[in-house]
Amino acid sequence: MSEDYRPDGHAGGPYAETEPGAATPVALPRLGFVGTLRWTWRQLTSMRVALMLLMLLAVVAVPGSVLPQRPQDPAAVARYLADNPGLAPWLDRLGFFDVYASVWFSAVYILLFVSLVGCIVPRTRVHLRAVRARPPRTPRRFDRFPARGSAVVDAAPEEVVGAARRSLTGSVGLLPRFRVDDAVEAGGARTVAAERGYLRESGNLLFHLALLGILVSVATGQMLHYRGQALVVEGRGFANAVTDYDTFEAGTAFDPRSLVPFTLTLDEFTAEFTTDAAASPRDFVADVTVTEPGAEESVTSIRVNHPLTVGGAKVYLMGNGYAPELTVHDAAGELAFAGTVPFVPEDAQYLSRGVVKVPDVSTGEQVGLVGYLLPTAEVTESGARSVYPQPFDPLLVLTVWSGDLGLDDGVPQNVYELETTEMTQVLEEDGTPTTILVGLGETVELPGGLGTLTWDGLPRFMAVDLRYDPALPWILAFSIAALVGLSVSLFTPRRRLWLRVTEQDGRTVVDGAALARGDDLGLDGELDRVMDAVRALDGR
Amino acid sequence: MGTGELSTLLAWGAVTAYAIALVAFSIDLARLADGLARPAEALGGRGQAAAAGDTVAAGAGAAGTTTMTPVATPVGTTSADLAGPSGDDGPEAAGGPGRSRRAVGVAMATTTLGLGLHVLAAVLRGIAAGRVPWANMYEFTLVGTLVAVATFLALCRRRDVRFLGSLVVGLVLIALGVGLAAFYVPADAVEPALQSYWLVIHVSIATIATGLLTVSFAASALQLLKDSRDRGSARLSAARWRLLDALPSTRDLEALSFRINAVGFVLWTFTIMAGAVWAEHAWGRYWGWDPKEVWSFVVWVVYAAYLHARTTRGWSGRRAAWFVLVGYATVIFNFTGVNLFFQGLHSYSGL
Ligand code: HEM
Numbered sequence: 001m002s003e004d005y006r007p008d009g010h011a012g013g014p015y016a017e018t019e020p021g022a023a024t025p026v027a028l029p030r031l032g033f034v035g036t037l038r039w040t041w042r043q044l045t046s047m048r049v050a051l052m053l054l055m056l057l058a059v060v061a062v063p064g065s066v067l068p069q070r071p072q073d074p075a076a077v078a079r080y081l082a083d084n085p086g087l088a089p090w091l092d093r094l095g096f097f098d099v100y101a102s103v104w105f106s107a108v109y110i111l112l113f114v115s116l117v118g119c120i121v122p123r124t125r126v127h128l129r130a131v132r133a134r135p136p137r138t139p140r141r142f143d144r145f146p147a148r149g150s151a152v153v154d155a156a157p158e159e160v161v162g163a164a165r166r167s168l169t170g171s172v173g174l175l176p177r178f179r180v181d182d183a184v185e186a187g188g189a190r191t192v193a194a195e196r197g198y199l200r201e202s203g204n205l206l207f208h209l210a211l212l213g214i215l216v217s218v219a220t221g222q223m224l225h226y227r228g229q230a231l232v233v234e235g236r237g238f239a240n241a242v243t244d245y246d247t248f249e250a251g252t253a254f255d256p257r258s259l260v261p262f263t264l265t266l267d268e269f270t271a272e273f274t275t276d277a278a279a280s281p282r283d284f285v286a287d288v289t290v291t292e293p294g295a296e297e298s299v300t301s302i303r304v305n306h307p308l309t310v311g312g313a314k315v316y317l318m319g320n321g322y323a324p325e326l327t328v329h330d331a332a333g334e335l336a337f338a339g340t341v342p343f344v345p346e347d348a349q350y351l352s353r354g355v356v357k358v359p360d361v362s363t364g365e366q367v368g369l370v371g372y373l374l375p376t377a378e379v380t381e382s383g384a385r386s387v388y389p390q391p392f393d394p395l396l397v398l399t400v401w402s403g404d405l406g407l408d409d410g411v412p413q414n415v416y417e418l419e420t421t422e423m424t425q426v427l428e429e430d431g432t433p434t435t436i437l438v439g440l441g442e443t444v445e446l447p448g449g450l451g452t453l454t455w456d457g458l459p460r461f462m463a464v465d466l467r468y469d470p471a472l473p474w475i476l477a478f479s480i481a482a483l484v485g486l487s488v489s490l491f492t493p494r495r496r497l498w499l500r501v502t503e504q505d506g507r508t509v510v511d512g513a514a515l516a517r518g519d520d521l522g523l524d525g526e527l528d529r530v531m532d533a534v535r536a537l538d539g540r
Numbered sequence: 541m542g543t544g545e546l547s548t549l550l551a552w553g554a555v556t557a558y559a560i561a562l563v564a565f566s567i568d569l570a571r572l573a574d575g576l577a578r579p580a581e582a583l584g585g586r587g588q589a590a591a592a593g594d595t596v597a598a599g600a601g602a603a604g605t606t607t608m609t610p611v612a613t614p615v616g617t618t619s620a621d622l623a624g625p626s627g628d629d630g631p632e633a634a635g636g637p638g639r640s641r642r643a644v645g646v647a648m649a650t651t652t653l654g655l656g657l658h659v660l661a662a663v664l665r666g667i668a669a670g671r672v673p674w675a676n677m678y679e680f681t682l683v684g685t686l687v688a689v690a691t692f693l694a695l696c697r698r699r700d701v702r703f704l705g706s707l708v709v710g711l712v713l714i715a716l717g718v719g720l721a722a723f724y725v726p727a728d729a730v731e732p733a734l735q736s737y738w739l740v741i742h743v744s745i746a747t748i749a750t751g752l753l754t755v756s757f758a759a760s761a762l763q764l765l766k767d768s769r770d771r772g773s774a775r776l777s778a779a780r781w782r783l784l785d786a787l788p789s790t791r792d793l794e795a796l797s798f799r800i801n802a803v804g805f806v807l808w809t810f811t812i813m814a815g816a817v818w819a820e821h822a823w824g825r826y827w828g829w830d831p832k833e834v835w836s837f838v839v840w841v842v843y844a845a846y847l848h849a850r851t852t853r854g855w856s857g858r859r860a861a862w863f864v865l866v867g868y869a870t871v872i873f874n875f876t877g878v879n880l881f882f883q884g885l886h887s888y889s890g891l
Binding site: 048050218274305307316490 | 809
């Protein structure tokens with residue numbers, strides 16, 4: 001192959017007219033085993049296949065936006081499975097609920113990247129040679145070129161060549177616009193051959209290599225990362241240890257001993273909302289105290305969009321809500337429970353749902369309380385609702401269960417759900433569940449003689465994600481490289497330009513021609529600029 | 541009347557101006573086409589247009605076909621027009637031999653007026669909300685269409701692409717009308733997740749990219765129509781499609797579309813990267829296959845495929861133009877469908 005390596009199916013050499021040639025008929029080769037391999041490889045690294053794989057990648061990415069995805073929303077997947085008992089299990093088997101980790105999605109992008117490697121390795125080799133090449137010799141005839149020009153001047157041929165050189169090279173000596181060669185032909189005519197745009201292919205290769213770099217860094221990050229979620233109540237703390245997280249996941253190469261054991265205390269959480277009925281959130285600030293091992297305590301804050309960096313990890317503010325502080329005394333009057341219980345907000349007015357589990361009763365059956373917290377309660381005939389997210393008039397609306405909470409059988413339980421199979425609900429005489437309303441600071445009797453409940457305080461909680469991914473700077477660097485490479489490759493014109501300078505009747509005749517790669521609207525202007533520089537010699 | 545309402549009123553004013561411009565652009569195209577139908581008159585005309593323009597105008601008009609050489613550009617836009625400033629060509633000269641293009645003058649004037657109102661509307665919207673005016677669907681439509689019109693007018697200063705007017709202004713009219721009628725929400729501050737300078741960077745670049753991709757979509761759509769007519773497609777050979785003959789060659793349309801797409805693609809790449817950086821700050825991960833992320837990725841891959849198609853043997857020209865159509869469809873779906881049908885983190889439509 002010549003010095004212009006192009007992947008199979010690529011239209012022409014770098015300076016070919018963009019006019020599409022007829023597609024070459026696929027010659028059926030006689031295939032041995034090695035032949036088959038070579039043929040497959042050539043197909044895979046051809047432009048046509050790269051193109052199809054790209055389109056395929058676009059297509060296979062779509063289902064992930066239509067169907068619920070397990071990594072993002074497992075609950076939605078479970079619902080979908082329940083709602084579509086016929087089709088859903090098949091979709092599940094085929095990986096449609098985790099598209100971006102599915103075999104078929106991975107196959108497409110891996111093939112694409114294999115194709116990419118097969119494509120850029122030979123191109124890089126060729127390009128390394130090409131960047132050192134000189135402009136091609138001046139062709140004998142100019143009439144087939146798309147841009148032509150001529151001038152007749154009085155200046156001497158050497159001066160013309162000098163002026164053309166200066167104009168082509170430009171003012172920045174280290175970064176010449178054109179690479180220029182001049183020569184004297186056998187007939188005595190002087191020629192200037194110039195070429196620009198070597199960076200175009202460099203940019204293109206940089207771009208494709210950077211894509212590879214992004215893929216590799218993302219994969220490396222996946223192996224080394226960890227991510228945990230924790231819920232911290234005002235006045236309480238959190239220590240960076242796997243056991244302290246509510247959920248924790250890490251890459252295969254992550255070492256739990258590498259966690260920096262810092263602690264983080266939530267001093268105060270402030271929330272602001274608009275005062276209209278929509279109560280749109282306006283600001284959330286978590287004031288925290290951080291202690292890293294061997295360092296002073298530091299006071300700082302976490303906000304949305306402003307994560308906190310600590311111990312190599314970043315702490316993001318992902319959610320917030322209320323965690324009422326409750327005390328339960330059992331039927332015997334003994335203290336059975338004291339602590340904060342996070343209630344999960346379910347709407348914009350922070351109507352929040354929560355569960356209080358009281359296993360440690362001194363007598364009788366275990367107690368469970370299920371219900372809602374209403375930060376600003378409005379109680380009407382039809383029921384109670386929250387009208388504003390701030391705690392202006394907080395109310396707890398709970399129903400009461402007694403029996404076996406099922407905490408002792410070793411099966412992990414969701415703290416936000418009550419396992420009611422071994423429990424019975426306390427009911428009114430008419431069979432409806434007994435509801436208790438508790439105001440902040442009040443103590444109420446639990447129905448059924450189960451004891452009392454006291455609501456002592458209403459601290460807020462914050463939900464934070466902690467995340468560590470050492471690949472982030474690499475991903476960013478490769479992304480920037482890709483963007484730079486892309487811009488260079490798309491916006492660097494590739495042009496060749498030639499001049500022939502002859503003496504006729506005591507005057508100097510300059511003929512010029514230029515050729516561009518692909519569509520190039522600035523080609524004529526480029527030639528004009530050189531011609532003008534030549535003509536300017538007479539005007540001195 | 542508050543600043544917010546004034547902004548809305550101005551946006552409706554822009555819609556009105558664009559509607560008038562659309563009519564005028566269409567009249568102009570129809571006249572151009574009429575001019576082509578009378579080649580004799582065309583040749584007898586002033587003849588002050590470039591020589592290439594003249595000869596080809598006759599050829600194209602008579603035979604109804606155009607050759608594919610770069611100089612074979614019919615009336616209005618010669619290759620020279622596409623390449624350089626068209627400043628000194630009055631509307632007369634560019635209008636082709638013997639035909640006045642008064643309508644296009646009206647169209648350009650009303651488009652410019654519309655853009656003026658449009659800019660004011662966007663600025664007042666920003667003042668009313670106390671932030672940049674592109675934080676929900678209505679505002680994105682408002683600013684995206686603004687960029688499309690501005691791109692078109694800016695292109696017109698450098699070369700004569702007024703033939704794109706009816707398509708661009710038509711698309712803008714539909715989008716802005718739908719925006720005002722269906723996506724409108726009153727101006728207001730934004731929630732904490734959007735309070736970031738990334739809103740300024742990420743969304744403004746996305747808006748500009750969308751505006752550019754709209755213009756290049758128009759060019760590619762015309763390229764396909766014209767190409768079909770040039771090839772003697774039965775459906776497009778009817779007289780009322782004659783105005784296609786008034787357009788630059790399919791090759792020039794393709795080149796124009798490519799240049800704008802190239803810029804649009806780079807900006808889209810930047811949009812995705814900036815979005816990833818922002819997602820890192822706001823949501824704690826740079827990429828999570830949220831529906832908006834999925835579709836931005838799909839858009840990106842389709843336009844990457846387009847760029848490869850243009851350099852692949854047997855895929856440039858017509859086929860490549862189809863990629864632009866598919867690509868633009870994904871852009872539009874990413875904006876409308878994803879915001880309205882899917883649940884995701886990107887629920888900034890405000891609806
Ligand atoms: C991850 C998959 C890929 C992506 C996202 C991608 C993206 C791009 C983009 C955006 C361009 C435009 C830059 C320009 O036109 O100069 C480009 C150009 C190019 N790509 Fe790719 N590419 C991919 C894979 C491949 C593969 C597998 C091949 C080889 C078979 C390839 C060969 C080329 C070539 C030769 C050009 C230059 C076209 C020209 O001559 O202008 N690419 N690529």
